[in-house]
Amino acid sequence: IHIQGVSISFLGSGTAAADAVSLGLPLRFSLGVLVLLAFLMVLLALVTILGNILVILAFIMDRNLRHRSNYFFLNLAISDFAVGAFCMPLYIPYALTGTWHLGRGLCKIWLVMDYLLCTASVFNIVLISYDRFLSVTKAVSYRAQQGITSNPVVKMVAIWVFALLLYCPAILFWEHVAGHSVVAADQCYAEFFDNWYFLLCASTLEFFVPLLSVAYFNVHIFHDIQRRQRHGSTQDCEPPRSSSLSWRFCFLPRPGESSPPTEAEDSVSSLTRSWRPAVMGNCPSPTQTSPTALKKDFSVSFCSRTGSKLQRDKKIAKSLAIIVCAFAICWAPYTLLMIIRGACQGTCVHNSLYEITFWLLWLNSSLNPFLYPLCHMRFRMAFMKILCPKKFATLRSGNTPSF
Structure with a gap:
């Protein structure tokens, strides 16, 4: 000015x-x-x-x-x-x-x-x-x-x-x-x-x-x-209580198969995108997988995704500072x-x-x-x-x- x-x-x-x-x-x-x-x-x-x-x-x-x-x-x-x-x-x-x-x-x-x-x-x-x-x-x-x-x-x-x-x-x-x-x-x-x-x-x-x-x-x-x-360790990564819910979330990409997000700003959409069926091969048929295995698979995938989003949000916070x-x-x-x-x-x-x-x-x-x-x-x-x-x-x- x-x-x-x-x-x-x-x-x-x-x-x-x-x-x-x-x-x-x-x-x-x-x-x-x-x-x-x-x-x-x-x-x-x-x-x-x-x-x-x-x-x-x-x-x-x-x-x-x-x-x-x-x-x-x-x-x-x-x-x-x-x-x-x-x-x-x-x-x-x-x-x-x-x-x-x-x-x-x-x-x-x-x-x-x-x-x-x-x-x-x-x-x-x-x-x-x-x-x-x-x-x-x-x-x-x-x-x-x-x-x-x-x-x-x-x-x-x-x-x-x-x-x-x-x-x-x-x-x-x-x-x-x-x-x-x-x-x-x-x-x-x-x-x-x-x-x-x-x-x-x-x-x-x-x-x-x-x-x-x-x-x-x-x-x-x-x-x-x-x-x-x-609270993330006790809430965000809690395994689902229902086997049917576990099957619904099995479409989450497995750790190592999902590509990294395009950039830090895309952190808000990472979880939303993960609800879409990525590759049907990620999910075994209901007759081949036990509820316990599905719970474990969802827990690992969801925790990985949540932790990744948290790290990206930290970068956003630092850049804003x-x-x-x-x-x-x-x-x-x-x-x-x-x-x-x-x-x-x-x-x-x-x-x-x-x-x-x-x-x-x-x-x-x-x-x-x-x-x-x-x-x-x-x-x-x-x-x-x-x-x-x-x-x-x-x-x-x-x-x-x-x-």
Whole structure:
């Protein structure tokens, strides 16, 4: 978010004051320092672009990735890619010179895109965490979801609509409602940049509520896993009491015959899929198998499947914990400084400190391709297929369990 003129504390003092500040740093710094800053900014933009392109290509090339949960990864990658491809490149010259040279029209477009994309990225993180929360704690109802509300495309579109409504009307119409503009002609930041009340309300919806929501989902996932660990050995693996029930469950694939799940997100459907007759050869005829043998076979199969699901849910919980930490570290400093700076009209926060937190916020868009897909086997194998096709072919030919 947001962009917001690095020389904001000099509002009203004219172009000379604006030109005296670059990234919150005086221009008396040597050319070498400016070159180093430019190199780091361009590097971050390239990492953001390439990392998210890799996620998008993996989704396009591997058909097995195209299920409900992974559409949210795709939505996140699209928003983060646009941050690196559009927002960062336009901001770098402005950050290095302290002057906006591209006109008011492009400034408005850039502001709208920056606020929209960063907000959509946050909302996508919440949506991914909520989807994982349902898949772990409410597996049966999650698998049985039907109707338009369960359509991932509807949720993805809703994310963009909510993100658009949060900041974009204020960016476009604030000066018309106020009757004048407070932004200098050679600067580019939102008109409400010094409005403490608006910033507090918007930041609550953009950062504090999402952070609390993601933390809530993560805590409940951990509690659910701990509860199943405590009671799993006595409840989940209890043999059936009826021979007829045992025969009904004999269609479960035997350990060693069932293929590994496609990825961690598919843990919610593993038990549901296991109720289908896989291979009739797994089940002897009722006349050939005693009830005691059927009970034992079901117990082993069900315990194996339950333990496998528990391990996958643990991986989901760990990945969500990383998500919470990275999101908080990248967003909290900027959000808090933005509110404080707005309250004191930019006089109590040094420009260089604010600029560092601003780029830290954008850093989250470059980290997301590594924090999310790399936590799952299916994405890792898709990345290997794109980047190292020979190594991928060797693993497949060697019968390494890649999927």
